[in-house]
Amino acid sequence: MKKLIVFMLVFAMAGISVIYAGGQKDDGAKTLAVIMPSADHGFLGESIKHAEHATKELAEAKGFNHIFLVSDDVVEQANQIDTVVAQGVDVVVLWPHNGDELKAAAQTIVDEGIPLIIYDRLISDFDETAELMGDNFTIGEDSGRYFNEYFKDELAQGKVNILEFKGDNSSVPKQRSDGFWKTADPNFVRVNDYVTNWSKDTAQTQLETFLNSSTREEVESIQAIFNHDADVAFGLLAALEGYDGNADLNIKLVSAVSAPRELLAVYDHYKAQGIDIVTFSFSPAMVVDAIELGIDVLEGKDVSGMHLVPTEMVDNSNYKEFMKGPVYSLRYSFY
Numbered sequence: 155m156k157k158l159i160v161f162m163l164v165f166a167m168a169g170i171s172v173i174y175a176g177g178q179k180d181d182g183a184k185t186l187a188v189i190m191p192s193a194d195h196g197f198l199g200e201s202i203k204h205a206e207h208a209t210k211e212l213a214e215a216k217g218f219n220h221i222f223l224v225s226d227d228v229v230e231q232a233n234q235i236d237t238v239v240a241q242g243v244d245v246v247v248l249w250p251h252n253g254d255e256l257k258a259a260a261q262t263i264v265d266e267g268i269p270l271i272i273y274d275r276l277i278s279d280f281d282e283t284a285e286l287m288g289d290n291f292t293i294g295e296d297s298g299r300y301f302n303e304y305f306k307d308e309l310a311q312g313k314v315n316i317l318e319f320k321g322d323n324s325s326v327p328k329q330r331s332d333g334f335w336k337t338a339d340p341n342f343v344r345v346n347d348y349v350t351n352w353s354k355d356t357a358q359t360q361l362e363t364f365l366n367s368s369t370r371e372e373v374e375s376i377q378a379i380f381n382h383d384a385d386v387a388f389g390l391l392a393a394l395e396g397y398d399g400n401a402d403l404n405i406k407l408v409s410a411v412s413a414p415r416e417l418l419a420v421y422d423h424y425k426a427q428g429i430d431i432v433t434f435s436f437s438p439a440m441v442v443d444a445i446e447l448g449i450d451v452l453e454g455k456d457v458s459g460m461h462l463v464p465t466e467m468v469d470n471s472n473y474k475e476f477m478k479g480p481v482y483s484l485r486y487s488f489y
Contacts (some may be wrong), residue, residue: 184244184452185219188445189234191251192224196385197352197412200438200485201249207488208442212449229253232259238369245269247448249441252324253277269451273444276325283451286461288436288446290326292463294333297380297409300432300467302339304407308377309341317364318347319357319381319390330382330411345376350386357381358389365397384412384433391424391431405429413437413468415486418477421470432469435476437485 193199194229202243206222213220225231238246239262247344250256253275260277263270269283276285294461301316308314318334327349346364351358365373378411381387387410394405408424410417410433421431440463450457466474476482 169355180447183217183219185221185241185443186213186245186448186452187221187227187232187238187241187243188247188448189222189238190249190441191231192226194369196414196416197436197438198385201441202416203440205441205445208445212445212473215418216449216453218452225251228255231256235259235263239263239266239268243268245271245451247271247444248271249273250275250277251442252278252322254348269457271444271447271450271451271457273441277334278325283299284447284457284459284461286440287326287449287463288440289465290329291333292462293411293434293436294330294335294435295337296333296341296465296467297330297432298334298337300469301334301342301378301380301407302337304430304432305339305342305377309339313341313343314339314377315343315345316374316378316380317361317376318344319360319379319383319386320347320349321352321382321386322349327382334380337449341414344371350383350389352383352385354389354392356388356389358393361390361393362397365401365403366392366399370401373399374382374404377404379405379409381409382411384414386408386410386418387417387433388429389469391420393428394429395424395427401468407432409433412438413473413476413482415477415482418452418473421473425470430470433468435466435481437463437481439481439484 188205190202190205193202202224209220209222223234225234229250244327246268248270257277264281272282272285274287305314349358379390381390387408390408394403397403407430413433413435417433425429447457
C-alpha cells in the first residue's frame with residue numbers, strides 16, 4: 155500500500171491527472187499503461203469509462219499491473235509519457251490529443267523499446283507497434299453514398315448545397331471528410347465548413363450565426379448537413395429547431411457519427427419536423443479493443459499493423475433494430 159500511495163503522490167506533484175493506478179510494483183509482474191485525453195465531450199467521457207473499467211479488469215485478470223492516466227492537453231500528456239517511460243512500463247496504449255503534436259513524446263516510448271499501441275488519432279510517418287481505430291474513411295465514404303441516394307432526385311436536377319461540421323484538426327475528421335468527398339456526387343456544393351472542437355455549444359453557435367447572418371437565399375439553399383459527431387448533432391438540431399428568422403429552412407438531412415441512445419431517442423421527434431437523421435456507429439467501447447492488444451503484447455503474442463473497427467449505418471428505418479444489436483448492447487453494458 156505504501157508503494158501505491160507514493161506512486162500516486164508523485165503523479166499528483168507532477169500535475170498529472172490520474173483516474174486509477176494499479177501501480178508499478180516490485181513484484182515482477184509486467185505493467186500496462188493506458189494514456190488518454192480527459193473527458194471534454196460525451197463520446198470521450200464514455201470512452202474513459204470503458205477504458206478505465208477494461209484496464210483494471212483485463213490487467214488484473216491476467217496478473218498484470220496497470221496505470222490509467224488522462225490529461226487536459228498535449229503538454230500534460232507528454233509529461234505523462236515521460237513519467238511512464240521512466241517507470242519502465244512494459245506496454246503503452248496511447249490515445250493522443252493530437253498525433254503530430256505528440257510525435258516527439260511518443261518517439262521516446264519507441265526509443266526505449268516499449269511496445270506502443272496508438273488508438274483513434276494517428277501519428278503520421280511513425281513506427282508504432284500497432285494502431286487501432288474506427289474506420290473513419292469508410293464512415294466518410296458511406297456517408298457520401300447515403301447522401302447520394304437520399305438526394306438522387308435533386309442531384310439529377312442540379313446542385314445541392316450543404317454545410318460540413320468537423321470535429322477538430324486531427325486525422326479523424328480529415329479521414330471522414332476525405333472519404334465523404336471521394337464518394338459524394340460532384341453536384342454537392344459545400345457552402346461552408348466549420349471546426350467545432352467536438353463541442354455541441356460551439357456547433358450550435360456556428361450554425362445560428364450562419365442562419366442569422368446569411369441572406370435568405372443562402373439559408374434556403376442549404377439542404378443537408380454533413381456532420382462528424384453525435385454531440386455536435388445536438389447543437390445543430392437545436393439551432394434548426396430554435397430558428398425564428400424570415401427564411402424557410404430546407405434542411406432535410408443531418409448526419410452524425412456514433413449512435414448514442416440520446417440521439418436515437420430524438421429520431422422520431424425530428425422526423426416529425428421534416429428532418430431525417432443518419433448516424434454511423436462508432437462506439438466508445440472500441441477503446442477496449444486497443445487495451446486488449448496491449449494485453450496481448452504482455453502475453454507475448456504477435457501484435458502489429460492497422461486494426462479498423464467496422465461501422466454500421468443507423469437511420470430512421472433501422473434504429474430500433476440497432477438498439478437490440480451487439481454494438482449498442484456492449485456500449486451500455488455496465489452503466
